[in-house]
Amino acid sequence: MTIRNCWHKAGILPAMDPSESMLAPPTIPIMSLLCTPSPDQDPIAAIEDELRSALDNLEKTGVLQHKNRMGIEDLLNLPEESSIMEATTDEEICRTVLATHKAQEGGPISSGDNDVVEDAPVEPCPTHCELLQAVSTINRYVDYVDYLVARKLEGVLASFTHQLQLERSQTLMTTHILDYFHIT
Secondary structure, three states, X not given: OHHHHHHHHHOOOOOOOHHHHOOOXXXXXXXXXXXXXXXXXXXXXXXXXXXXXXXXXXXXXXXXXXXXXXXXXXXXXXXXXXXXXXXXXXXXXXXXXXXXXXXXXXXXXXXXXXXXXXXXXXXXXXXXXXXXXXXXXXXXXXXXXXXXXXXXXXXHHHHHHHHHHHHHHHHXXXXXXXXXXXXX
16 A cells, blocks of 8 residues: 555556545456467467557556557567677576576575574664764774875765765654653
8 A cells, every 4th residue: 555655646656536445456357367369379479469458458547658668579578688698698597597506505594514503693784873983983094094095985984974864864753842751
């Protein structure tokens, strides 16, 4: 529901009557799952027709804008992926998959040979305050060093500090004077 409201506010979804949102979720008729295309029609062509029909319906309801609609070929084979696929051979893909599989099997999380305990507690993320203290410590050291890298680090740390303070200010909550008193 939250995502739907956000999408509606962003203008991605058309305006809906509040009573419509309480309706039962959409269903798929069982017969549509059981029915197969006629034997004289190519199954791929039948699926492409269904996809075109679904895209048409999305366009009619306003969920999909015509200018954003892609052809089936573009949906299945994005140009960015096509250039990668043309430059990659089947053997390279196979070697990569096997190497990844082998690395995952022998990795520290899945193998029992290492000292890593899978159920060990995850170290909590440092707080904004801890991060700002660490940045302050690094900045004090950098003040005494006269290297080009130190000057660049100062700039990066200043940007990082600004981002941390911005995030921190966004999480602040409005309080009232009565919040500090416990009335019994």
